[in-house]
Amino acid sequence: MKKKIAVGIIVFLVILFLFSQFLAKSAPKIAMVEIKGVISEYMSVIDNIQRAQNDPSIKAVVLVVDSPGGSVGAAQEIYSAVEKLRKHKPVVVSMGNVAASGGYYVSLPANVIYANPGTITGSIGVIIQHVNVSKVLEKLGVKVENIKSGKNKDILFPNNKLTPEQKKLIMETIQDVYDQFLEDVVKYRPINMETLKKYADGRILTGRQAKKIKLVDKLGNIQDAVYEAKALAGLEGKKVLIIRLRKEEGFLKKLVGSKVEITDFIPYSQLFYMMPF
Numbered sequence: 229m230k231k232k233i234a235v236g237i238i239v240f241l242v243i244l245f246l247f248s249q250f251l252a253k254s255a256p257k258i259a260m261v262e263i264k265g266v267i268s269e270y271m272s273v274i275d276n277i278q279r280a281q282n283d284p285s286i287k288a289v290v291l292v293v294d295s296p297g298g299s300v301g302a303a304q305e306i307y308s309a310v311e312k313l314r315k316h317k318p319v320v321v322s323m324g325n326v327a328a329s330g331g332y333y334v335s336l337p338a339n340v341i342y343a344n345p346g347t348i349t350g351s352i353g354v355i356i357q358h359v360n361v362s363k364v365l366e367k368l369g370v371k372v373e374n375i376k377s378g379k380n381k382d383i384l385f386p387n388n389k390l391t392p393e394q395k396k397l398i399m400e401t402i403q404d405v406y407d408q409f410l411e412d413v414v415k416y417r418p419i420n421m422e423t424l425k426k427y428a429d430g431r432i433l434t435g436r437q438a439k440k441i442k443l444v445d446k447l448g449n450i451q452d453a454v455y456e457a458k459a460l461a462g463l464e465g466k467k468v469l470i471i472r473l474r475k476e477e478g479f480l481k482k483l484v485g486s487k488v489e490i491t492d493f494i495p496y497s498q499l500f501y502m503m504p505f
Contacts, residue, residue, distance in 0.1 A: 267298025
């Protein structure tokens with residue numbers, strides 16, 4: 229008897245899973261892509277953005293950003309991917325607790341940026357740290373010698389004391405990356421360069437402050453961002469499927485974790501997440 233019940237449960241789950249996949253393929257979808265934590269590893273985010281771009285059933289994308297920033301290269305990789313995505317379908321950003329520095333950078337190409345009034349954003353700037361421990365090493369009686377191909381190859385090594393010339397070289401590098409940041413802000417945000425420079429000194433801003441100077445477009449939460457994406461995709465009044473794109477998972481994990489709902493009204497408690505098959 230127990231064996232029959234177990235088999236029945238498995239059959240039911242398989243049928244439910246297959247039915248959910250049918251719904252997923254037949255209904256128009258809005259995809260949610262998360263960008264969370266320090267931005268360093270970017271391939272998983274770009275893979276999800278690419279999947280959203282290539283799937284014709286996905287009509288719009290909501291980027292859920294909760295990041296204090298990260299490395300320049302990684303942020304620019306994601307920025308470029310969002311820029312390409314925007315050419316194919318609407319993109320809306322929903323900023324969470326923090327979307328500062330690189331977290332703000334990756335949000336820039338979106339059609340609409342939402343922030344909560346208390347979201348920490350801004351921090352437009354670039355920083356390179358150099359720790360000089362040469363005097364500490366001297367006190368310990370440790371001498372570290374760098375064998376290098378050029379005089380600046382060890383420019384950021386901790387046992388190297390920066391020369392005025394090296395500080396100038398680093399500052400020139402920082403300034404170039406900073407200029408790129410500013411150019412990318414004014415490319416997509418309705419703020420001119422002169423006004424932007426008044427606030428682009430590394431300071432953090434609340435979402436409400438950022439809206440006043442047009443660094444974000446609207447104040448609202450993830451619900452508002454989803455409704456905005458739905459409107460931009462021309463899906464108002466229509467039933468849509470909300471999915472959250474993550475790394476590919478095995479069949480069994482998808483089977484157990486699958487949850488599907490098609491709805492016209494999308495309260496936050498009913499947002500559902502599912503992997504496309």
